[in-house]
Amino acid sequence: MKQEVIKELSTNDLRERLEEEKTQLLRLKLNHAVSPIENPHKMREYKRTVARILTEMSKREKDAQSK
Secondary structure, eight states: OOHHHHHHSOHHHHHHHHHHHHHHHHHHHHHHHHSOOSOTHHHHHHHHHHHHHHHHHHHHHHHHHHO
């Protein structure tokens, strides 16, 4: 998920998306532990998406506190 798309989402949508991404990452990790997955690059993408969402959420919280 690109940063531009993340910025357009509402805060509630970000929270929901964060939970979905974390769940998908956990599933991938468990599947990879049992047997190697075809594309391990997916795990990196999920991690980066989670980090982008968390960054945007903390940025919004900081902006809300400064106002």
